[in-house]
Amino acid sequence: xxxITQSPKYLFRKEGQNVTLSCEQNxxxxxxxxxxxxxxxxxxxxxxxxxxxDFQKGDIAEGYSVSREKKESFPLTVTSAQKxxxxxxxxxxxxxxxxxxxxxxxxxxxxxVL
Amino acid sequence: xxxVEQHPSTLSVQEGDSAVIKCTYSDSASNYFPWYKQELGxxxxxxxxxxxxxxxxxxxxxxxxxxxxxxxxxxxITETQPEDSAVYFCAAxxxxxxxxxxxxxxxxxxxP
Numbered sequence: 001x002x003x004i005t006q007s008p009k010y011l012f013r014k015e016g017q018n019v020t021l022s023c024e025q026n027x028x029x030x031x032x033x034x035x036x037x038x039x040x041x042x043x044x045x046x047x048x049x050x051x052x053x054d055f056q057k058g059d060i061a062e063g064y065s066v067s068r069e070k071k072e073s074f075p076l077t078v079t080s081a082q083k084x085x086x087x088x089x090x091x092x093x094x095x096x097x098x099x100x101x102x103x104x105x106x107x108x109x110x111x112x113v114l
Numbered sequence: 115x116x117x118v119e120q121h122p123s124t125l126s127v128q129e130g131d132s133a134v135i136k137c138t139y140s141d142s143a144s145n146y147f148p149w150y151k152q153e154l155g156x157x158x159x160x161x162x163x164x165x166x167x168x169x170x171x172x173x174x175x176x177x178x179x180x181x182x183x184x185x186x187x188x189x190x191i192t193e194t195q196p197e198d199s200a201v202y203f204c205a206a207x208x209x210x211x212x213x214x215x216x217x218x219x220x221x222x223x224x225x226p
Contacts, residue, residue, distance in 0.1 A: 033213070040123065042203060042218035043158075050212070058213070090157070100146040100165065100207070103214060105157040 006091050006106035021076045021109045023091030030096045032074040037088040085113045116141040118206050120217025128225050135220045137204035138186045144206040147187045153200045194224045
């Protein structure tokens with residue numbers, strides 16, 4: 001069954017702790033993305049990656065880091081430098097980076113910082 | 115870069131009525147306009163898209179129209195049903211862009 005898997009679905013952390021959100025896809029897609037979703041603000045791009053070992057900052061990359069060591073995996077680390085980390089995080093993938101094509105989303109991870 | 119504005123932010127309609135959601139974009143190079151539906155607690159999913167070489171596309175009760183001159187596109191849902199209740203996002207991108215630029219979303223509520 002092809003798709004994108006995000007984990008964990010819910011995550012609670014204390015202020016000052018780094019947390020890592022997992023994203024795995026078996027769609028053989030080259031491009032992967034991380035979005036942050038806040039009420040009334042739509043989907044804002046954090047980072048994206050076109051190929052292994054390459055990634056680019058999106059509109060709101062400050063306080064986040066990513067890696068792309070395998071084509072299938074694109075984990076996101078929310079660092080203590082992120083001032084307002086409580087949000088819903090969506091991972092997505094697409095066949096290739098540029099051009100048209102459907103974006104496939106994971107089910108999301110809801111991070112709450114206490 | 116591209117800027118996509120979406121209106122209204124919330125919309126309530128009676129079951130069976132039509133719903134219209136409108137988006138404008140700023141970059142004349144944008145040539146692909148998808149719409150995503152996100153049901154409560156679920157992932158966004160593509161429901162329809164349109165490319166700039168056509169003015170309208172229809173899929174059963176859903177249609178999208180595009181006015182390239184005015185740089186706006188709209189989602190039309192006819193004969194609405196309770197299962198149409200969701201948040202709808204429009205987006206725009208171009209062939210050379212690395213990303214989709216999303217609107218801020220419209221929460222549609224269909225009242226039975």
